[in-house]
Amino acid sequence: xxxxxxxxxxxxxxxxxxVFDKVGFVTLGCNxxxxxxxxxxxxxxxxxxxxxxxxxxxxxxxxxxxxxxQVWHPALKGRPEANAQQVDVGGGTKxxxxxLPLKHDVRAKRAPxxxxxxxx
Numbered sequence: 001x002x003x004x005x006x007x008x009x010x011x012x013x014x015x016x017x018x019v020f021d022k023v024g025f026v027t028l029g030c031n032x033x034x035x036x037x038x039x040x041x042x043x044x045x046x047x048x049x050x051x052x053x054x055x056x057x058x059x060x061x062x063x064x065x066x067x068x069x070q071v072w073h074p075a076l077k078g079r080p081e082a083n084a085q086q087v088d089v090g091g092g093t094k095x096x097x098x099x100l101p102l103k104h105d106v107r108a109k110r111a112p113x114x115x116x117x118x119x120x
Contacts, residue, residue, distance in 0.1 A: 064090045077101040
């Protein structure tokens with residue numbers, strides 16, 4: 001992991017900032033609500049994108065050059081580098097397609113619309 005830390009929260013006491021100074025992915029979780037998970041991507045480039053609902057993403061206005069394109073998903077089997085593709089951007093539109101091997105999510109799912117209990 002790019003960073004391990006605990007951030008204790010106390011009423012009326014502001015939390016200290018956390019600096020993410022190492023490239024990688026950081027998983028954030030709640031020690032009370034185990035279904036609450038978020039991810040921080042610390043990247044070595046300003047060129048990144050989050051996919052749309054249909055799984056597509058577009059990187060616009062890239063300078064010409066060779067790029068190593070990697071994709072990431074929280075349930076990805078293996079390292080993102082294993083699915084990397086090289087692309088030469090020199091003009092025009094380039095298209096890449098990725099098929100990712102994903103791990104099965106075994107966490108309990110919270111039923112939509114419920115405020116307490118209601119795991120499925």
